[in-house]
Amino acid sequence: MNRRAYLKGAGVGLTMLGGCLSSASPSEQEQNKMRRRVEIEEVGSVPKETGIEYSLEMVEEIIDENSTAILRATMRNVGSDTQQFQLPFYKGASSYAGRFGILLYSLTAVDSPPRDYAPECFDSDYPKPERTEVGWSTERPPKIELGSGEMHKNELIVVDDFTSQGCFPTGKYEFRSPHSVRGIDFAWSFSIRIEDVS
Numbered sequence: 001m002n003r004r005a006y007l008k009g010a011g012v013g014l015t016m017l018g019g020c021l022s023s024a025s026p027s028e029q030e031q032n033k034m035r036r037r038v039e040i041e042e043v044g045s046v047p048k049e050t051g052i053e054y055s056l057e058m059v060e061e062i063i064d065e066n067s068t069a070i071l072r073a074t075m076r077n078v079g080s081d082t083q084q085f086q087l088p089f090y091k092g093a094s095s096y097a098g099r100f101g102i103l104l105y106s107l108t109a110v111d112s113p114p115r116d117y118a119p120e121c122f123d124s125d126y127p128k129p130e131r132t133e134v135g136w137s138t139e140r141p142p143k144i145e146l147g148s149g150e151m152h153k154n155e156l157i158v159v160d161d162f163t164s165q166g167c168f169p170t171g172k173y174e175f176r177s178p179h180s181v182r183g184i185d186f187a188w189s190f191s192i193r194i195e196d197v198s
Contacts, residue, residue: 034196035196038193038194050181077147077149084145089190090106094161102168106155111135121168134163177189
């Protein structure tokens with residue numbers, strides 16, 4: 001699925017402007033060649049009493065005009081009984097825990113872009129939508145049943161936040177996800193950093 005088809009299907013309703021590479025200015029051509037790299041900076045701990053462990057790793061670290069970065073969140077039941085657990089992270093904006101710039105979706109989310117999403121903002125003729133909010137779908141995050149020692153892996157896709165300026169702005173981004181496990185409330189947090197590698 002190409003990027004324009006995804007945005008149209010998501011209800012963004014953009015009218016794309018025509019253009020061709022041969023007529024692009026030098027600055028526009030530079031924008032098309034921009035590359036970003038994503039790295040994990042910090043991963044928060046989970047209370048031991050919950051009997052669950054979360055971890056985070058990079059799957060695809062480069063963002064360019066053809067693809068974006070993918071992370072993998074893993075949860076493991078280290079308790080002695082079978083329990084249902086919410087995914088470590090489902091979806092959200094970096095602005096919820098800090099600065100504007102990017103969105104993060106579980107690929108299982110109803111409104112997630114497809115895994116082959118190509119960032120629209122790398123196109124030099126891309127007009128940023130005049131929207132102030134992301135139109136999230138409102139389904140409940142799924143719960144996964146895990147027996148003692150079992151694990152579940154879930155991939156997360158990095159998406160440009162079209163409500164803010166810039167295209168995957170460089171810098172540090174934090175995310176938090178609230179949880180309640182075995183009667184214990186906590187927030188799992190992590191941060192990633194985006195760097196320019198053009």
